[in-house]
Amino acid sequence: MRRALAVLAPAALAACATAPVETGRAISARVEAGIGAPAPWPRSEEARAQQAAAVAALLAEPLSPDAAVRVALLQNTRVVAAFEALGVAQADYLEALLPPNPVLSATRLTGGGAPAKLSVSGAIDAIDLLATPLRARAGGATRNAAVATATGEVLRVAGAARAAMIAYIAARQEADLLAQAADVADAAVDAADALYAAGNTAKVDRDRERLFAEEIAVQRDLAVAAVAAARERVNAALGLQGSAAQSWSAAARLPAAPAEPLDVAAVDARALASSVDVAVAVGAVEASRAVARKSWIAGLLPGLEIGVERERDGGEWTSGPSLSLAAPLFDLGGRARLRAASALRRDAALAQAVSAEVAAEARARGAEAEAARAAAVRRRAVMAPLSADVFDGAQRDFGAMQISLTQLLEAKRQRLEQGRALVRATRDYWMAQAQLDLLLAGVRGATAGADTAAAPARAPEGH
Numbered sequence: 001m002r003r004a005l006a007v008l009a010p011a012a013l014a015a016c017a018t019a020p021v022e023t024g025r026a027i028s029a030r031v032e033a034g035i036g037a038p039a040p041w042p043r044s045e046e047a048r049a050q051q052a053a054a055v056a057a058l059l060a061e062p063l064s065p066d067a068a069v070r071v072a073l074l075q076n077t078r079v080v081a082a083f084e085a086l087g088v089a090q091a092d093y094l095e096a097l098l099p100p101n102p103v104l105s106a107t108r109l110t111g112g113g114a115p116a117k118l119s120v121s122g123a124i125d126a127i128d129l130l131a132t133p134l135r136a137r138a139g140g141a142t143r144n145a146a147v148a149t150a151t152g153e154v155l156r157v158a159g160a161a162r163a164a165m166i167a168y169i170a171a172r173q174e175a176d177l178l179a180q181a182a183d184v185a186d187a188a189v190d191a192a193d194a195l196y197a198a199g200n201t202a203k204v205d206r207d208r209e210r211l212f213a214e215e216i217a218v219q220r221d222l223a224v225a226a227v228a229a230a231r232e233r234v235n236a237a238l239g240l241q242g243s244a245a246q247s248w249s250a251a252a253r254l255p256a257a258p259a260e261p262l263d264v265a266a267v268d269a270r271a272l273a274s275s276v277d278v279a280v281a282v283g284a285v286e287a288s289r290a291v292a293r294k295s296w297i298a299g300l301l302p303g304l305e306i307g308v309e310r311e312r313d314g315g316e317w318t319s320g321p322s323l324s325l326a327a328p329l330f331d332l333g334g335r336a337r338l339r340a341a342s343a344l345r346r347d348a349a350l351a352q353a354v355s356a357e358v359a360a361e362a363r364a365r366g367a368e369a370e371a372a373r374a375a376a377v378r379r380r381a382v383m384a385p386l387s388a389d390v391f392d393g394a395q396r397d398f399g400a401m402q403i404s405l406t407q408l409l410e411a412k413r414q415r416l417e418q419g420r421a422l423v424r425a426t427r428d429y430w431m432a433q434a435q436l437d438l439l440l441a442g443v444r445g446a447t448a449g450a451d452t453a454a455a456p457a458r459a460p461e462g463h
Contacts (some may be wrong), residue, residue: 008330020086020087020090021043024041024086027039027150030444031441033156034274034442035069035155035158035162035437037064037069037070037158039073039154039158040073040074041080053138055071058071059244061386062275063430064165064251065161065162065165065166065169065430065434068165068234068237068238070155071240072237073158075238075240076237077239078160079154079157081238082149085150085153089143089150089233090143090170093142093143096136096138096139096142097136097139099128099129100125100128100132102122104118105121105122106118118312119310119311120309120310121308121309122308123306124306130297134293134297134370135288135290137287138290138294140286141281141283141284141285145279145280145282147420148276148277149280150441151276155438155442155443157237159435159443161237161238163434164234164238165234166236166427168231169254171226171227171230173252173254173423174226175223175224175227178220178223179220179223181220181416182217182220185212185213185217189206189209189213191209192210193206205405208405210406210407212409216416221293254423254427255430256377256426257372257377257380257430259374259381261374262369262433263437264363264366266366267365267439267440269361271361271362271444275442277443278354279356281347281351281354281355282351284350284351288340291340291344292341292343295337295339296340306321308321308322309322357444358439361444362436365436366436368435369432369435369436371432372425372432376422376426379422379425380426383418383421384418387418387419387421390411391411391412391416392417394407394411413438
């Protein structure tokens, strides 16, 4: 036993000292495989300087959603926090892996003229010692759940960055569209003023042009404010502050949605295979199973301790083994067994529920992404050209005095709304695709930051 413990303790300490770094590299590789960008864990000043240089190079060019993901994984300190949580999980694993410490005691009795009596003893909790493999199994399951949680946190940072940049580019496109419409409306007002001054148009027609221009101006100003707000959300998602938050630029527009239908076959199976929520739930089940087994052993032999005692009386040493066992008069261990068994059944039920939810969400995300793609393609390929033709026809009819100014203004509104609808449809597709990609990489739920983060891996009762 002494030789086994002498080998086990240093090995466990060595594993705990090195495993978080290797685990971090594994997480980075998985993130890169899932979303196309690695998540490095800088652990030295040199590594941090290299990451800062990489961020600066990325910010020097207009940012696409993919580039925003790379910046976030290099710059957002939530990534570092997720990696550092691995050290906490590893320390907990060490506590579960090592056997219990023995308890040593010494007693010296004097008095009555008799020689001093010295008693030395050592004992160890036999149940904890026997349950070391079970505690190690529970600790390993909890650690695996913590690794899954850290992976999910990193993926959420990437997802939030992509979503924020998609929203920003779309907001700026819409603002640009409204700015162009406002310029055209202002020119129309100038022309209407000139016609009214010459007596060639009625005051009501001039006022209609002015009202339309004012309405467009209000929408333009709101769109400009929306761009500013969207930019700040990008800064938060990427972890940018100071001059870096002010100097970056973004791609001019979102790419068009692909013409080919999405491959959404078996998305539920793919999502289940990579889901961090499922991994966390499975880890909780495995840990609870080990705790339940330990509680069963403890119920059979409550408070069992084994040890050795040496005693010196009158210059002579005597020694022998010692054994202690709690008398099960009041606490028969039923409560602990009930708690552990209930926790195991609860965690098993939750794991089944999580699996069903992930599969259902994957099918829903796939359907939503395909519907959004089809809508964006239809708006670009069919509705946008038709809208342009309708507006051109309305202008010709107005010039030929076949429609009124009111009808022309309505045609202008419809043309503008079709343009905004195309921008929004393209944005909605890329958002839906980002949600689906993130789910297939392992994370379900909204692509936001801490507000939508999954709960950390929970150590089961009794661990």
